[in-house]
Amino acid sequence: MSFSSDCKEELCRVVSDKPCDRLMELSALYMTLGALSLLGLGQVSVQFTVESPAIARRIFVLLQKETQILAQLHYVTHARFGGRRKCVLTIGPKQAPRLLERLGIMEKNEEGALALRATVPRLTLSRDCCRRAFLRGALLGCGTLSNPEHGYHLEFAARDEALRLGIAKCLQSLNVPVKQIKRRDVVSLYVKQSDHISDILTAAGAHRAVTTLESMRVRKQVLGSVNRAMNCDNANLQKQMDANQRQLRLIARLMESDRFTALSPALQAIARARAEAPDLSLEELGKTLTPPIGKSGVNHRMRRLLRFAAEELGEQETAP
Numbered sequence: 001m002s003f004s005s006d007c008k009e010e011l012c013r014v015v016s017d018k019p020c021d022r023l024m025e026l027s028a029l030y031m032t033l034g035a036l037s038l039l040g041l042g043q044v045s046v047q048f049t050v051e052s053p054a055i056a057r058r059i060f061v062l063l064q065k066e067t068q069i070l071a072q073l074h075y076v077t078h079a080r081f082g083g084r085r086k087c088v089l090t091i092g093p094k095q096a097p098r099l100l101e102r103l104g105i106m107e108k109n110e111e112g113a114l115a116l117r118a119t120v121p122r123l124t125l126s127r128d129c130c131r132r133a134f135l136r137g138a139l140l141g142c143g144t145l146s147n148p149e150h151g152y153h154l155e156f157a158a159r160d161e162a163l164r165l166g167i168a169k170c171l172q173s174l175n176v177p178v179k180q181i182k183r184r185d186v187v188s189l190y191v192k193q194s195d196h197i198s199d200i201l202t203a204a205g206a207h208r209a210v211t212t213l214e215s216m217r218v219r220k221q222v223l224g225s226v227n228r229a230m231n232c233d234n235a236n237l238q239k240q241m242d243a244n245q246r247q248l249r250l251i252a253r254l255m256e257s258d259r260f261t262a263l264s265p266a267l268q269a270i271a272r273a274r275a276e277a278p279d280l281s282l283e284e285l286g287k288t289l290t291p292p293i294g295k296s297g298v299n300h301r302m303r304r305l306l307r308f309a310a311e312e313l314g315e316q317e318t319a320p
Ligand SMILES: [Zn+2]
Pocket: 018, 020, 021, 127, 128, 129, 130, 131
């Protein structure tokens, strides 16, 4: 299961107690997944076409609780859906007007008969609870989330402007900035920052998804700092190895030259010891000498040796 579908499954289990919220969620679901069919003789029906059975069940329950309508469920497999099976909920001509009136799509005219509105109803979304419910419906209906392991991206493929305005209004109240992108003829709203995605999911009620998102973010941060530390260690190690190589080359050249014998016996001894054991630390090198000397003693002799070698051989060389 993808992160996106996990999150939707969780949203489908959010308890929605208030009628205002159920209606708002239903509005968003209708705007994203619903369709109105004209049957002739002034009759209409409504269909919700849904990919996941969990969302179909959610819509079924919301319809039943909010409008006492029992939708009919059937499955279709169509090339238009890439051969995937889809759930279709149908609300027939007897009940469809009741739903459409509740959603503000139909209204009673002066004669008291139900008629379709000429314009799209404006969503008020003035209450916090209603905005959360609308976001939940929009996420279920047209939202996609990328797997947080690969990056942060939440997108609403909003097929019409009223839906976009509704989503934008909800996001604005959460202080989440949103961007738009046009893909073919659908304008999508998207959010790319993980803390903003967390805010949206929290508002909609997907708390488990937020926990997953947050722990992934922490893991990425820790991995990032471990990698930076390792790169830094590797760079230091490389620098150390380069310095050792330069010293070894210098000592080798000095030992081959006739100037080697001009060195004091102590410096000759340290040069020989280093040439024989290139990998030893200064401390370990000191222990191989007779008599043994400490680290600072080795360091001191090594500096003198290298300064002498650099002068005699005309090379610029740094001390260890
Ligand atoms: Zn409400």
